[in-house]
Amino acid sequence: TLLGFIVTDLPIKSTALQSMLRSSVDRSFNCISVDGDMSTNDTICMIANGAVNTSVIDESSPEYAQVKSQVTEFAQQLAQLVVRDGEGATKFVTVNVKNALNFKDAKVIAEAISNSMLVKTALYGQDANWGRILCAIGYAKLGDLASLDPTKINVSFVATDDSEPRELKLIVNGTPQLDVDEARASEILSLPDLEVLVNLGTGKEECQFWTCDLSHEYVTINGDYRS
């Protein structure tokens, strides 16, 4: 179950607070997955008590966009901590879908990759199994089929340290790179933080989703949770 709350001493009108929270959560807590299961209790609350002496912020206030952006970034930090603590997780994975036709489909694709047990076990085993990533993209339940053009898609692993080359291309314009540098792939996949970059090439929207690998420990923890 995901629970969380954010409190602030700013004065924010409740309607503005609700829209701010909803937008922030859509780009943070609603973009994480550990195991693909949705709880009956997931809740994120926010309270603004107005202890700071400044004008009340509503949706028409000049500060609204700034505060919303700061709350979003803040919520992303919290959401990422949840993924880092995923049961049995040894790796933190950012799935970055770029140049999508629309945000919704970018998110659907990012979520499909993030929830694929076969992708997650491959990442745990440090196996550069790009076929599983492409497979997950292929079955994603897109709202608009034009979001995915098999001849335009690019998929890469991106190194999260300072090592070069930073990007290891796995699929270029729909063509699998069959001579992938396996040694470099192993180096990248041995890092505790990973990034999977998917460039759809069908638009300008993007979505980041955060997930983790799936290990034996997950089964150990959940095999007898209730008893």
Added chain:
Amino acid sequence: QRAAATVDKYALYVPKSGVFPKGFKVASTATGVKKNGNLDLGIILNTNKSRPSSAAAVFTTNKFKAAPVVLSKSVLDKTDGEGVDAIIVNSGCANSVTGEVGLKDAQTIVGEVNDFLGKGDATLTMSTGVIGQRLQMDKISKGIKQMFQKDSFGSDFDSWLGLAKSINTTDTFPKLVTSKFSLPNGTEYTLTGIAKGAGMICPNMA
């Protein structure tokens, strides 16, 4: 396994100090609901009286919503998010798929906090833990009473960290983030956030 790296996540991700927003106090306690005796009940209170508070929330879209979700949503609907001054969270038992009795239990908890605050519809509630079991109300009610009567509330770092720990279940570290920001007019404000979660995580809240 090659991938199994030993990382001290607590040392990496738990802060050792923090700045906290004005006008909030928090408390936590171990009621005994958690079998290991760890902290399992926390309350956050708004103590600022200069103007009414605003509250907002997003909830699971799972069709089987737990009692605290149903109740908290009804409080926000009733108040339009105005004047909510407390959140009470328990861990160890999710009070989920517990039917009418679960809802009554959640109402009792919220009512007890409201009584201490001296006003109605001022408290939201959350629960996490095992699904399909009733809350141990005797332990939780006793914990609420003790926290208020002994005035266990504080605004220092340890109090906030205790609150973060009290909502954990299978988490290996408490999740506490706090930051100070400035508005264009120079006014400084603070955001503090606490979250929990390690499994059953793929939320889609609305």
